[in-house]
Structure formats: structure tokens, C-alpha cells
Amino acid sequence: MGKRGEGTTAERVDRATEAFVTHRNLLFTVAYEMLGSATDAEDVLQETWLRWAGVDPGGVREERAYLVRIVTRLALDRLRALGRRKESYVGPWLPEPLLTAPDVAEDVELAESVSMAMLLVLETLTPTERAVFVLREVFDLDYEDIAEAVDKNPAAVRQIARRARAHVAARRPRGTVSPAETRAVIQAFQRAVETGDLQRLLDILAPDVVALSDGGGVRRAIPRPIRGAERVARLLATGWYRRDAARSLEPVQVNGSPGLLVRLDGELDGVLALRIDHGRVTGLYHVRNPEKLSCVGRETSVSR
Secondary structure, three states, rough: OOHHHHHHHHHHHHHHHHHHHHHHHHHHHHHHHOOOHHHHHHHHHEEEHHHHOEEEEEEEHHHHHHHHHHHHHHHHHHHHHHHHHOOOOOOOOOOOOOEHHHHHHHHHHHHHHHHHHEEEEEEHHHHHHHHHHHHHHHHOOOHHHHHHHHHOOHHHHHHHHHHHHHHHHHOOOOOOHHHHHHHHHHHHHHHHEEEEEOOHHHHHHEEEEEEEEEEOOOOOOOOEEEEHHHHHHHHHHHOOOOOOOOOEEEEEEEEEEEEEEEEOOEEEEEEEEEEEEEEEEEEEEEEOHHHHHHOOOOOOOOOO
């Protein structure tokens, strides 16, 4: 009897492990889109596994929905705690950037959902609105499964979804930009920054461009948003924060879109992600906080 019990337990663990591994990238993406932090998303995944390992898969009707429900509840708890931490954050807070595979850009909806611009839009939602929006609009879960994940009834979830959708629609990128056009803008931006060409920068930047810089109180950064093409162009053309350093820019895929790694004197100093609307840069997000650069040394897999 003991051997048979051990075998049954082993089989159950194997099945649970297989299901978790199958959906791991999706679960990470859900947690990341809710939290804007890869570090916190990984912590949530570890907690999700511990809870999932104690569940009998035989009693689970649909493994994907069940796992998403666990990760959503844990991410909601973490999101509320993060909100308290952000209140005391030094300077502007930006999401933790990811290096993503080039093929992520081919899934336009996924690429937009993990973009720095969209993650900042999601920051303006309440935790429950954010969870509902992500689960419905990005991962296409039905209202009943979402209701179980956020502890609401389906009718309430539908109302929350409508409210969140309208809120995001008013703030999301204004125009669809093809990957080829995005690459062209990034390349032109890189050349203009490297040469300090003020006029070229003015041509690339939208009149209402906003630049944000996140140093986390550890590295020098812009203490508040800078608005307007002329002010942002002059900041970029005059060497940013350290004129005595040799700066280089390396094209990479950042959160589903072309971006730039910034190196000073050969050392990784930060990540630049851009929001592009109608062929011009409308948002510039510069992450320098060392605690947020741990995921830019390797590609992170995201999926729906």
C-alpha cells in the first residue's frame, strides 16, 4: 500500500509540475502586467507553485483558469503592498524593463500590453480594475473565471471591465505603429542622440513628448517629468547627466518593442524605452535604478 501511495503522489506531482511548466510563461506575464515588476512577478510565481502543488489536479476542471486564478489573487495582494511602497519612492516610478524576444512584436496585442507605455497606463487603475482589464482584454478569460479570481460576481466584473476599458482607451497610444516604422524611429533617435543633433531630435520628438527617469534614489535621474520637445531635446543633446562619461547605445527589444541599452564607460547604466505615436516619440522612459536592471542581461519569455 505504501509503495502504491508513493507512486500516486509522484504521479500527482508530475502532473502538477507539467501543468505549471506548460503555463509558466503565461502566468509570469499575468503577474508582470499586474505588478510592473519582474522581481515581484517571480516571487508571485513561486508562491503560486507552492499553492498549486497542494492541489489535486484531478479535481480541477480547467488547469489554465485555475492557475491564473491563483496568480491573480497573489498578485493583487502584492499590488496593494507595492502601492504603499510607491508612495515613498524617490522620484518618478517606472516599471521594471524586460528584454523580450523579437517575435513578441509579431503579436501586436501582447507587445502593446507589456509595453512601458501601457504598464504606466495600467498604473492609473485600481488594483481590481487592473486585474480585470488584464485578464479580460489581454488573456481573454471569461467573466465567470475573472469573478472567481477577484472575488466579485460576474455582473460586477462586467461593469469594472467597461470602466477600465474606457479609462485605458483614453490614455493608450494614439496610433498603431508598424514594427518597421518603430525601428526606423528608434534608429533615427539613436543617431540624433549619439551625435547631439538638436534639430534632428526636434524632428523626431512630438511637441508634447514627456520624459521620465527612474533612478530610485540610487542613481542620478530627472526628479520630475520633463515636458515638451525643446526641453527634452536639449536634455538629450547635452549629454544627459554625466558629460564626462563615454556613452554608448545598444539596440535591443524592450518590453515587446525596439529600445536601447545605455552604457557609460562600458558599464550598463540603464534602459531607454520609447512610446511612439504617428511616427514621433511621445514618451521617453529611462530606467537607471540598478534594482530594476536585473532582467536586461537575458531575454524574458512572455506569452498569452
